[in-house]
Amino acid sequence: MLCIDVLAVIPELLEGPFAHSILKRAQDRELMQVRVFDLRTWGLGKHKQIDDYQYGGGAGMVMMVEPLHQAIKDLQEEHKYDEVIFLTPDGEPFKQGIANQLSLSKRLLLICGHYKGIDQRVRDHLVTREISIGDYVLSGGELAAAVVVDAVGRLLPGVLNDETSALEDSFQNELLSHPVYTRPQEFNGWNVPEILLSGHEQKIRDWREEKALRKTRAVRPDILNKE
């Protein structure tokens, strides 16, 4: 059982993604538990403040150290985390390998950033890993957290059925996926490639590999022949 806790500024953003399909199945089968916490619960004072102006000046609010520290401390009291992950556009690029690694954990804490960022002292002393889901800026870390939870959750043994084996995914073998077809055999004059109907297993494997290679060369040459 993998337990993932998420500290969010807008927890509502995370209600949808975990309530359906594969992530719902993972939770129903008790292979994964996802809990979302509202950071404002730990906010300061009457207004439950969680952000403030930045020292040195400049536009944009910064998430304060105290609410995050208290939240992490309270949650750590319940159980130790293998990783405390801060989701941030300046983190390490999220790749399949990281998802594979995280799927072997027992407990993860994901922290969703907002505004200009979080006080550096949280990153220096409390966060163990920083992850970005790509080279673009989202308005908050919640959607990134949903991406990470999805990518990790579907890898847990027993979540996917055999026919949707995660091992054949794009990126697991460093090639993009080959094209796939289902019925009908002909639609609008558009035909399924003959080879797939041949029953010739080795030829089909070769054809798929060739297609995957071509596709990868065309759109992601950067992932070919790495090291």
Ligand code: 6GU
């Ligand atoms: Cl993890 N957070 C935000 N706010 N923006 C991002 C991101 C994360 N990854 C890419 N862009």
